[in-house]
Amino acid sequence: xxxxxxxxxxVGMVLGIIAGAIGHAQIGADKEAATQIAGYFKILPDVFxxxxxxxxAPLVLATIVAGIANMGDSAxxxxxxxxxxxxxxxASFMSITLGLLLVNLLQPGVGLxxxxxxEIGEVKTSALNLRDxxxxxxxxxxxxxxxxxxxxxxxxxxxxxxxxxxxxxxxxAPLVRAVDVLAELMxxxxxxxxxxxxxxxxxxxxxxxxxxxxxxxxxFLRLILEFYLGLTLLWMIxxxxxxxxxxxxxxxxxxxxxxxxLLAFSTAxxxxxxxxxxxxxxxxxxxxxxxxxxxPLGYSFNLDGSMMYMSFATLFIAQAYGIDLSIGxxxxxxxxxxxxxxxxxxxxxxxxxxxxxxxxxxxLPVEGVALILGIDQFLDMGRSATNVVGNAVATSVIAKxxxxxxxxxPADKEYPHAPAHTSHHxxxxxxxxxxxxxxxxxxxxx
Numbered sequence: 001x002x003x004x005x006x007x008x009x010x011v012g013m014v015l016g017i018i019a020g021a022i023g024h025a026q027i028g029a030d031k032e033a034a035t036q037i038a039g040y041f042k043i044l045p046d047v048f049x050x051x052x053x054x055x056x057a058p059l060v061l062a063t064i065v066a067g068i069a070n071m072g073d074s075a076x077x078x079x080x081x082x083x084x085x086x087x088x089x090x091a092s093f094m095s096i097t098l099g100l101l102l103v104n105l106l107q108p109g110v111g112l113x114x115x116x117x118x119e120i121g122e123v124k125t126s127a128l129n130l131r132d133x134x135x136x137x138x139x140x141x142x143x144x145x146x147x148x149x150x151x152x153x154x155x156x157x158x159x160x161x162x163x164x165x166x167x168x169x170x171x172x173a174p175l176v177r178a179v180d181v182l183a184e185l186m187x188x189x190x191x192x193x194x195x196x197x198x199x200x201x202x203x204x205x206x207x208x209x210x211x212x213x214x215x216x217x218x219x220f221l222r223l224i225l226e227f228y229l230g231l232t233l234l235w236m237i238x239x240x241x242x243x244x245x246x247x248x249x250x251x252x253x254x255x256x257x258x259x260x261x262l263l264a265f266s267t268a269x270x271x272x273x274x275x276x277x278x279x280x281x282x283x284x285x286x287x288x289x290x291x292x293x294x295x296p297l298g299y300s301f302n303l304d305g306s307m308m309y310m311s312f313a314t315l316f317i318a319q320a321y322g323i324d325l326s327i328g329x330x331x332x333x334x335x336x337x338x339x340x341x342x343x344x345x346x347x348x349x350x351x352x353x354x355x356x357x358x359x360x361x362x363x364l365p366v367e368g369v370a371l372i373l374g375i376d377q378f379l380d381m382g383r384s385a386t387n388v389v390g391n392a393v394a395t396s397v398i399a400k401x402x403x404x405x406x407x408x409x410p411a412d413k414e415y416p417h418a419p420a421h422t423s424h425h426x427x428x429x430x431x432x433x434x435x436x437x438x439x440x441x442x443x444x445x446x
Contacts, residue, residue, distance in 0.1 A: 009262045012198035020209025038210045044203025051193045057146035059186035062179040067289030068162025069176045088302040095304040099311030102230045108223045152300045190275040201266035220375045242393040256284045265385040285406035290399045298391035305386025
């Protein structure tokens, strides 16, 4: 199964859609019953995401600390950080601008005359306060940051710890070896957790379609198709810019990140793909001293798919309500999204939080968020996959830019297997009573 994970994930997606369609056809009219059935389907992706979250904090901590300590050059760390931020700012601007251009060109909301179909729920915009966001970056406790899986706070502590171990030299070497082994261990655990991914994919899609049915896709088909057209163009631009640095090796990168992409797409969670993305970038030839620093930073500041979605959705809502926005106002919206989107790390329903805040700031109808809530899961699938593409390309480009790209390993290289069916049958190291020892396990005579 590990060797054919991509195939099994695709099978899970197809079976999930079929099961959801059957479930909706049988009980779709009874919304309460459909929600209850979907809740059982949702157990599968929820278990998978719990397992992923179990891995993320120790994996990120160990990878960054070991990478920086092994780098042995604080100036190189500063260069990588500066190049990362420059790339992230450029990619953010491109993503948001492309979204605004496409929504003006295609005008998916014009003439729809839609009315809100759902409550917005508890969307808290206070998390976008600049002062609170700055304070939120710095952890009060590394244990608290790890318990809440706050990647940005873990990153800050890990930088201090990595630079500190680098300064200790030989005295810190045992701890560096320990975190190296911890990173290997977490990637090994990732390998086990990924075996559950096809079941999670099945449950995620079956649950959504059981409640909403395939009909919801037809109701908003134009918006969905035009948004995915925009994501396709964004992928072409990202891979095109990546090819300027990586040449034909960009095609190899695309092949290596297929599994993380499918995970992010089918679970609608960029976070679900992070451990597997670390693993595949390892195999692609990116040293952990680069990926361990750039990837966590990118997951906080380089969410290309989410940023394009926010600009697309904001103008779609304005169009749906027949509100004409001048070019000047749209540019202001672009700049606002550029700033506020940097504060969405760790905020639940982050994209909707930013959209709601932007609508409020520009006097647009906040209840318009309810228009896209019904299909947000399907839009989220595309933007999550795009976030993975953006960060994979960014990490690869920065590794090449720094002259640190290594020779790739096979994409399907197997990790070590836990011993099974050994000659000791699990009793190694025990001093057994004589009648517990079978003839086959006795040591040879002489």
